[in-house]
Amino acid sequence: xxxxxxxxxxxxxxxxxxxxxxxLTVNIGEFVVILGPSGCGKSTLLRMIAGLEDISGGEISIxxxxxxxxxxxxxxxxxxFQNYGxxxxxxxxxxxxxxxxxxxxxxxxxxxxxxxxxxxVGLEEFMDRKPGxxxxxxxxxxxxxxxxxxEPKVFLFDEPLSNLDAKLRVQMRHEIRRIHNRIKATSxxxxxxxxEGMTLADRMxxxxxxxxxxxxxxxxxYNRPATVYVAGFIGxxxxxxxxGQISAEQSVILLADDSRIEIASDAARRHAGxxxxxxxRPEDMTLCAPGAGHLTGSFDFYEELGSxxxxxxxxxxxxxxxxxxxxxxFQHGDQVGVLADLSKLHVFGAKDGVRIDMDEQVIRQMxxxx
Amino acid sequence: MTQxxxxxxxxxxxxxxxxxxxxxxxxxxxxxxxxxxxxxxxxLILLTxxxxxxxxxxxxxxxxxxxxxxxxxxxARLLPxxxxxxNIKEAWVTRDFGQKFLNSLIVAVGVVTGKIFIACIxxxxxxxxxxxxxxxxxxxxxxxxxxxxxxRIVPTYAVAANALQPFQxxxxxxxxxxxxxxVSGIEVALEWNMLNSYTGLIVPLVATxxxxxxxxxxxxxxxxxxxxxxxxxxxxxxRFLAEILVPLSRTNIAALATIMFVFSWNQYLWPLLxxxxxxxxxxAVELGKLVPDTNTTGxxxxxxxxxxxxxxxxxxxxxIVVIFMQRWFxxxxxxxxx
Ligand SMILES: Nc1ncnc2c1ncn2[C@@H]1O[C@H](COP(=O)(O)OP(=O)(O)OP(=O)(O)O)[C@@H](O)[C@H]1O
Ligand SMILES: [Mg+2]
Numbered sequence: 276x277x278x279x280x281x282x283x284x285x286x287x288x289x290x291x292x293x294x295x296x297x298x299l300t301v302n303i304g305e306f307v308v309i310l311g312p313s314g315c316g317k318s319t320l321l322r323m324i325a326g327l328e329d330i331s332g333g334e335i336s337i338x339x340x341x342x343x344x345x346x347x348x349x350x351x352x353x354x355x356f357q358n359y360g361x362x363x364x365x366x367x368x369x370x371x372x373x374x375x376x377x378x379x380x381x382x383x384x385x386x387x388x389x390x391x392x393x394x395x396v397g398l399e400e401f402m403d404r405k406p407g408x409x410x411x412x413x414x415x416x417x418x419x420x421x422x423x424x425x426e427p428k429v430f431l432f433d434e435p436l437s438n439l440d441a442k443l444r445v446q447m448r449h450e451i452r453r454i455h456n457r458i459k460a461t462s463x464x465x466x467x468x469x470x471e472g473m474t475l476a477d478r479m480x481x482x483x484x485x486x487x488x489x490x491x492x493x494x495x496x497y498n499r500p501a502t503v504y505v506a507g508f509i510g511x512x513x514x515x516x517x518x519g520q521i522s523a524e525q526s527v528i529l530l531a532d533d534s535r536i537e538i539a540s541d542a543a544r545r546h547a548g549x550x551x552x553x554x555x556r557p558e559d560m561t562l563c564a565p566g567a568g569h570l571t572g573s574f575d576f577y578e579e580l581g582s583x584x585x586x587x588x589x590x591x592x593x594x595x596x597x598x599x600x601x602x603x604x605f606q607h608g609d610q611v612g613v614l615a616d617l618s619k620l621h622v623f624g625a626k627d628g629v630r631i632d633m634d635e636q637v638i639r640q641m642x643x644x645x
Numbered sequence: 646m647t648q649x650x651x652x653x654x655x656x657x658x659x660x661x662x663x664x665x666x667x668x669x670x671x672x673x674x675x676x677x678x679x680x681x682x683x684x685x686x687x688x689l690i691l692l693t694x695x696x697x698x699x700x701x702x703x704x705x706x707x708x709x710x711x712x713x714x715x716x717x718x719x720x721a722r723l724l725p726x727x728x729x730x731x732n733i734k735e736a737w738v739t740r741d742f743g744q745k746f747l748n749s750l751i752v753a754v755g756v757v758t759g760k761i762f763i764a765c766i767x768x769x770x771x772x773x774x775x776x777x778x779x780x781x782x783x784x785x786x787x788x789x790x791x792x793x794x795x796x797r798i799v800p801t802y803a804v805a806a807n808a809l810q811p812f813q814x815x816x817x818x819x820x821x822x823x824x825x826x827x828v829s830g831i832e833v834a835l836e837w838n839m840l841n842s843y844t845g846l847i848v849p850l851v852a853t854x855x856x857x858x859x860x861x862x863x864x865x866x867x868x869x870x871x872x873x874x875x876x877x878x879x880x881x882x883x884r885f886l887a888e889i890l891v892p893l894s895r896t897n898i899a900a901l902a903t904i905m906f907v908f909s910w911n912q913y914l915w916p917l918l919x920x921x922x923x924x925x926x927x928x929a930v931e932l933g934k935l936v937p938d939t940n941t942t943g944x945x946x947x948x949x950x951x952x953x954x955x956x957x958x959x960x961x962x963x964x965i966v967v968i969f970m971q972r973w974f975x976x977x978x979x980x981x982x983x
Contacts, residue, residue: 373880
């Protein structure tokens, strides 16, 4: 068990820098999920922790030891790969036990351990099969077992569930969480699937183009996204954004279509005149009669999601979505009112995209704009 | 061979099998047409090809069963006679094939083993290690494809005659031999003669650009994740080579071994050049001596039946190897995992 300290870590491939000075601490026994879109450098960061990739700048330490110049084998990490990286010519048992064999453990002892670990992930029936004769989920389990058996200081996962079908993915992610609760190893898990991240993480790290935008618990990241980017990335269906300007005299945000959303006066004063991005999640709004809400848009189309549906509107040429369980009764082009829960309003600076905190206590439900 | 051993053949016959056969599955469905007319046509083409390929072999076999008169009869006789075993015995005894077979086998096995080892280890160094000499070495190896033994036979002979000659030259040229002679009075004369020896027959043939290239291409298909998984499992490079790459390249070894066995079994020019001692003679050279010409027959009727019997004898080992190995790499091909 160990903590990981990442300090100002950079990575360049030739002239291209792909990780731009990242700081992160993973505490002992913590399950940290690194979430980000394709190509943002998640794998690169993970591989630098594992020792599979050189560190171009900064420092990584595991359990207090700087590991920059250590070989993977000296770092005590185990890794689960996206395509599992199982040895195709070895049986399940040999795959699981290979690290112990390399470490020089005697055969009887090794077999016993392999059996125990295989049992804990439900693989006892498949011990003599080759990876080619297993299903995706079973292969995934072998990869897990292979990591578990080494009792590593740190577990690293690089999108280990992305090759499974949706149902199995959910099942495996519960299983990974269960295993983590049992062995409590420090874990870093890379994914681009936010549901996976949300359900697994103690803390989440949201990466964007080689930098970390936010580190926080899943609730923090969801409820108080630190940047426009995080706000748009987390949550599905995705958050809506409208641009506006803070007006200090009236304590409102003026939107392009002249609607006004009232905000706390001290916040308005502090950021007077600022151009902002207003963020509203589809689930934090309801539909109402045109003019009766905070916003008015024209109905575009309706998307059925099962328990509820997603209303697609256009507000001044900006697509806007509202989640509602009411069945649609609109025609294309109808005017629809939108009532927002202003305690869940997110405001970001238009230029830097950084969150501007409105004191939630003071935000009042304002009268609908005329 | 039963049908089960030949999935490709059975897949052609049984359309259901096509779905489960991984080799077939990769093809676009439109590419495999299965109409009776096309089937017959393709089989006819195959059959024609087979007859064209096998007919010369039949002529060899046929000649080997005839007597001296029959083999020289005009028009040529196309039906086998009854002299087969006599001819085989005659060929075996006159050319002392027993010892030659053993020699050829030693040479072929030695060359094959050496080639596989060298090719494997060279390709390993070229693919899995990131160093500056990687591309220059690859090209250096690759360029030797243009220098088969026949092209470099004179210098190779010189080296085989004294493998240490290059070092001697260096010593002489730098003045070191002069220095040693002046100081200790010993004349430096390095010599390692490889003529008339198994070493001489094997070593100059062992380097193989083709094999290295084949191995390199195979190693390049090894997924990075496998390499990294091995690293994470703390396996060092040599362990990785021995316990992961070599078992995975069994099929490659089989293919390479087959090709190289036939190649070295059929070596003619090099043994002819460096072997003067009949104890080290190889079958290909001996076979050459069986071919009737004015020297061997002294102007008498050419004894083609004996020559052909000898040809049959010499052909057998490569044929066995090919048949045996073919089964092996078909099997390897089926068991290949992703
Ligand atoms: N060997 C390499 N040489 C040059 N650039 C590379 C190399 N490996 C990765 N990159 C670049 O580094 C960036 C980050 O890559 P990385 O693999 O970490 O992305 P990722 O976040 O894991 O994406 P994904 O979700 O698709 O796996 C990418 O822009 C990629 O093009
Ligand atoms: Mg990745």
